[in-house]
Amino acid sequence: MNAVALITNHESDYRAAMQQAAVAFLFRREGLHLAGDHQVLENCRQYLGQSLEVPANLVQRIAELAVAEFESKTTKRLQLICRQIQADQKYFRRALHRPDHYQDDCRAP
Template identity: 35%
Template sequence: MSQIVMENPQQYRVAMQAAALAFLERHQGQHLDQEELAERTTRHLVEALDVPTFMASRLVHLALSQLHNGAEWVGLDLAAGPDEHLVILVDTDSGQRALIPRRILSDAFLAQAGAR
């Protein structure tokens, strides 16, 4: 067992959660669904870093929360609407799209979305 575990269990958990978060960030773009990504990350912690399975799954859950904390969950597609009075909101997690009237969005919000 690693020296860090013996000296400070909290420090060990923080370090292993950081390792899980780093793995998630590196592999999230591989178009895996969230459950597959979580399983793969858990397997990485267990096999590569010798984290106990019960702890690895909990650390992955916490790291996933960190990963999605503050992440954009909605996008705005200004060009895809059928006319200039409609825009499409996009749920970036699920890919679902919703057509909404442009008039209900503030000019500042539209300007910021157009700048991206």
């Protein structure tokens, strides 16, 4: 049987796992944060250093990566919400102008 050696990079795996934990932490506390707020990074650093006991030399970089990922996902979610609101507005504007075509859609089941 041919065996394939698995090459693992434990440092990379550890960093990725800690980054995911930090992103999850930020999402749990999402209501307390504003995007771009310095406090987001500080809270993330404290969580990594105190709760997860990440070594001090890794905390800053992992926190920066986690905050960037958090802000990216938050921004994408807001963009999706805005698109949905715009689509709903178009639908209701058309429904107001031609209510006879849309009245079946508005009835409760």
